[in-house]
Amino acid sequence: MSVTLTGVGHRFGNGPWLFREVATALDPGHVYALTGPSGSGKSTMLGLLAGWMEPSEGTVGRAAGLRIGWVPQNPHGVARRTVIDHVELPLLAAGAAADKAYDEAMELLERFQIPHLAAQQFRSISGGEAQRLMLARGIAAKPGLLLVDEPTAQLDRRTAATVDAVIGRLAESGTVVVVATHDAQTRDGCTDVLNLEDWAA
Ligand SMILES: Nc1ncnc2c1ncn2[C@@H]1O[C@H](COP(=O)(O)OP(=O)(O)OP(=O)(O)O)[C@@H](O)[C@H]1O
Numbered sequence: 001m002s003v004t005l006t007g008v009g010h011r012f013g014n015g016p017w018l019f020r021e022v023a024t025a026l027d028p029g030h031v032y033a034l035t036g037p038s039g040s041g042k043s044t045m046l047g048l049l050a051g052w053m054e055p056s057e058g059t060v061g062r063a064a065g066l067r068i069g070w071v072p073q074n075p076h077g078v079a080r081r082t083v084i085d086h087v088e089l090p091l092l093a094a095g096a097a098a099d100k101a102y103d104e105a106m107e108l109l110e111r112f113q114i115p116h117l118a119a120q121q122f123r124s125i126s127g128g129e130a131q132r133l134m135l136a137r138g139i140a141a142k143p144g145l146l147l148v149d150e151p152t153a154q155l156d157r158r159t160a161a162t163v164d165a166v167i168g169r170l171a172e173s174g175t176v177v178v179v180a181t182h183d184a185q186t187r188d189g190c191t192d193v194l195n196l197e198d199w200a201a
Pocket residue numbers: 012018036037038039040041042043044045182
């Protein structure tokens with residue numbers, strides 16, 4: 001299911017317009033890099049897509065009941081829980097049987113190149129590994145729209161590259177993925193680019 005933006009513009013109070021006349025459809029199976037310089041409105045656009053805020057003008061069309069997932073900038077997990085627990089839990093919560101949840105969680109860990117860490121506690125893995133785990137967990141819940149906020153901002157270049165290498169793997173039928181980033185390599189890992197500068201007022 002697509003997310004459709006029609007004539008979307010936003011400003012805070014009487015402040016300057018961050019962007020105007022954004023008109024585009026975001027489709028499942030695509031990973032959109034949401035780019036633009038600092039202050040161009042990337043976080044604001046994520047908030048509009050999520051429905052946390054209403055645009056000053058225009059509409060953001062979301063199918064009724066669209067489930068939205070969020071991967072925050074700082075990986076957050078349960079220190080003593082294992083890596084695979086973090087991915088299995090949303091699957092179990094969605095009603096999967098235990099053995100199916102395990103198999104699916106392992107597949108996701110493989111897709112994000114951390115299967116060897118399955119049995120390790122969350123507190124023992126690196127920042128790049130934790131960020132890949134957050135992506136695996138984000139997609140495990142099968143949201144209709146997955147919003148990823150600056151996934152490599154807290155990582156050094158080498159570690160970030162391990163995240164950039166798998167970001168495109170979020171493209172999975174049924175999910176629209178939007179990744180806010182100002183990192184050129186992270187952008188290159190995505191399938192499409194939404195550059196807020198194209199809509200600067
Ligand atoms: N609640 C708010 N009230 C007033 N101004 C705001 C509010 N939220 C954001 N802004 C302003 O809107 C502009 C865009 O902010 P936003 O955080 O969306 O940009 P960004 O592209 O995500 O920036 P960065 O890359 O630095 O995170 C900034 O000038 C910011 O100060």
